[in-house]
Structure formats: C-alpha cells, structure tokens
Amino acid sequence: MFLSSFAAVLLHTCLCRFLTYKTSMGIAGAALSTGLALWFNVILLVIYMRYSSACEKSRAFVFKEVLSCVKEIFSYGVPSAAMICLEWWSFELLILLSGLLPDSMLETSVLSICLTIASLHFFVPYGISAAASTRVSNELGAGNPKAARLSVIVATIIGLIEPIMVVTVLLPWRHVFGYIFSNEVEVVNYLAQIIPLICISVFMDSLQAVFSGVARGTGRQHIGAYINLGAYYLVGIPVAALLCFVAKWRGKGLWAGIVSGTTVQALVLALVTASTNWQKQANNARERMQEKPVAANNGAA
Structure with a gap:
C-alpha cells in the first residue's frame, strides 16, 4: 500500500x-x-x-460467496464511514459559516489554511489509528484480551508523543508559519492568533483518532458514529456559532467551537475505551468467527 x-x-x-x-x-x-x-x-x-x-x-471467485459477505461488509463499513464523514463535514461547515462574516475573504482564507494544517496532520494519527484497529482486532480474534489491551496502551502513548512533536514546531514558529501558504501579512498575523487553538486541536485529534481506531477494532463503529454526531453537531457546531456570531470571536470562535467538539469526542471515546471488558470483547470476537461456518452451512442447505 x-x-x-x-x-x-x-x-x-x-x-x-x-x-x-x-x-x-x-x-x-x-x-x-x-x-x-x-x-x-x-x-x-x-x-x-x-x-x-x-x-x-x-x-473469492464464486459470485455467491461474494454476495454472502456484502451485508457484513456494509454493517461495518457504513458506520466506519459515518464516523469519519460526520467529523470531516463539521470542519467543512466552518468554512461555509466563515463566509457569513463581514471580512469573509480573510476569514475563509485563514480557516482554509487551518483546515489544511489539521488535515495534513490528521493522516499521522490516522495511521496510528489504523495500526491500533488492526492490532486490537487481530488480538481479540486470537483470544488474547491482554495483548489487545496492551496494544491500546501503546497506541495511546504514541498518540500523546506525536502531537507534542507537532506543537513544538507550530507554536514557536506561529508568527512566520503562515508564509508557507500566503504572502499577505494580514493572513499570516491572523493565522498566528489561531495557531494556539490549532495546537489544542492537534492533541485532541490525535487522541480521538487512536480511540476511534480502537472502537473500529472492537467492532463498535456504530457507537463511534453516535459519539461523533453528538460531539460535533450537538456541541461543536453550536458552540462555534455562538462564539463566532454572538461573542464576536469571528474565525477564532469557529475554530474554538470545533475544538470543543473534538475534545468531547476524545473524552467520550476515552471513557468507552477505559470501560471496555477486553475478555468479553475477545469472547464476542470468537463467537462471531464460529457463527460464519454455521451460516454458510445453512445457506448450502
């Protein structure tokens, strides 16, 4: 790959x-x-x-065998897609809201740069998330709940170290970092004001990515989708709108609101992960594996 x-x-x-x-x-x-x-x-x-x-x-060369797996793939794939889409669409919504501000050209330019920084960074914790999801699911399927729990701990530690490295670059260079994207002094200075919020976003994004991977690895994508829906559309976007248009924080308010949504998402996913019964999850994984031959035999019958 x-x-x-x-x-x-x-x-x-x-x-x-x-x-x-x-x-x-x-x-x-x-x-x-x-x-x-x-x-x-x-x-x-x-x-x-x-x-x-x-x-x-x-x-799989037999068309009938392919069709028999479609429902199962969709049962995991759709909630997984919903987890990512619900989060990503909320960030895109910030750009649309920034167009309603008086100096919309400046606001949309700066928030577009913020979104670019956040999306470029996200691929690093997303890779950690994919590794955590793979390791957790493999260990649960193999009946090793302790190894699955250890994988979560290791992924969380890496998820904490990685944003520290990013922040040590972003924060000291915030007054000149904007020149990578624009030569407009107004844009660069405005971005420097929002970068501290981006640093918080980087931390929360790394943690939620790890815990989202754990949720996918344990087959609980639907729970992650509900958490993302509540965190961003019941907390993040409303807070962003209030801080932007009522408190007059403008673009800073929009990004602060989405950071609050990411924080809620990371905290709730952390609670779900911390309360996980790993032995029970391993048993559930084994039961799912044992059900497949039975379903195949029934289909043949």
Whole structure:
C-alpha cells in the first residue's frame, strides 16, 4: 500500500505540474492529475491483489460467496464511514459559516489554511489509528484480551508523543508559519492568533483518532458514529456559532467551537475505551468467527 501510494504521488507530482503549467488547462489540470493519480493507485492495488501470492488464499471467485459477505461488509463499513464523514463535514461547515462574516475573504482564507494544517496532520494519527484497529482486532480474534489491551496502551502513548512533536514546531514558529501558504501579512498575523487553538486541536485529534481506531477494532463503529454526531453537531457546531456570531470571536470562535467538539469526542471515546471488558470483547470476537461456518452451512442447505 505504501509503495503503490508513493508511486501515485510521484505520478501526481509530475502530471500536476505538466497539466497545470505546460498546457492550457490551468487549475483544471491539477484536478485531472489528482483523479488520474488516484486511479493509478487503484489499478496498482488491483494488479497486486490479482497476481500476488500473498493474496492467494483470500481471493473469492464464486459470485455467491461474494454476495454472502456484502451485508457484513456494509454493517461495518457504513458506520466506519459515518464516523469519519460526520467529523470531516463539521470542519467543512466552518468554512461555509466563515463566509457569513463581514471580512469573509480573510476569514475563509485563514480557516482554509487551518483546515489544511489539521488535515495534513490528521493522516499521522490516522495511521496510528489504523495500526491500533488492526492490532486490537487481530488480538481479540486470537483470544488474547491482554495483548489487545496492551496494544491500546501503546497506541495511546504514541498518540500523546506525536502531537507534542507537532506543537513544538507550530507554536514557536506561529508568527512566520503562515508564509508557507500566503504572502499577505494580514493572513499570516491572523493565522498566528489561531495557531494556539490549532495546537489544542492537534492533541485532541490525535487522541480521538487512536480511540476511534480502537472502537473500529472492537467492532463498535456504530457507537463511534453516535459519539461523533453528538460531539460535533450537538456541541461543536453550536458552540462555534455562538462564539463566532454572538461573542464576536469571528474565525477564532469557529475554530474554538470545533475544538470543543473534538475534545468531547476524545473524552467520550476515552471513557468507552477505559470501560471496555477486553475478555468479553475477545469472547464476542470468537463467537462471531464460529457463527460464519454455521451460516454458510445453512445457506448450502
């Protein structure tokens, strides 16, 4: 996955520059290069899964067997997608709300930069989250609840160390960091005021990513989706609107509100994780594994 993604990035970098600057397509060339690079990545992964010996035992050639797994995949995939989408859409909603402010061009520019910083950082804890989800699910399936719990502890420690490293870069350089994105002094200075809030967001985002991965690893995606819905749309967005339009904090209020939502999300997910009965989760995983042959036999009958 890493190698195929790296190859796609190389293609995208060269193709984007060529289509944007060497042709008349302009910004449309940048969009086209993104789509082509993503499809290139998909094609590489399909070729790997089709011809690699590592995937030999997991290929399904019987159409009936494929259809029998669709419901199960959707039962885990839809709540997992909801967890991510509900969070991501709330950040996008901030950009829309910033357009209602008097100096909308400045506000949307700065919040777009904040969203870019947050999204670039999120992929690091998201990787830790994926590792935690994989390790927890594997250990529970193997009947090792203590190893699953240890994986959660290790992932949490890494999730605390990583944002400290990011904050030590962001905070001291906050007055010049904005020049990476813009040459406008007003934009750079405004961003410097919001970066302390971004630092808090970085911490909360790392923790919630780890605990979200644990929720997925234990098969409780639906709980994570409900938590995200409440944290962002019952707390985050309303607080953001109040701080922005009532308290007159403008863009800082919008980001402070979304930080409050992320904080609630991280705290509730932490409570769910801390109260997890790992032996019970291991037993549930084993029961799910034992049910599959029975379902297959019933279908054959």
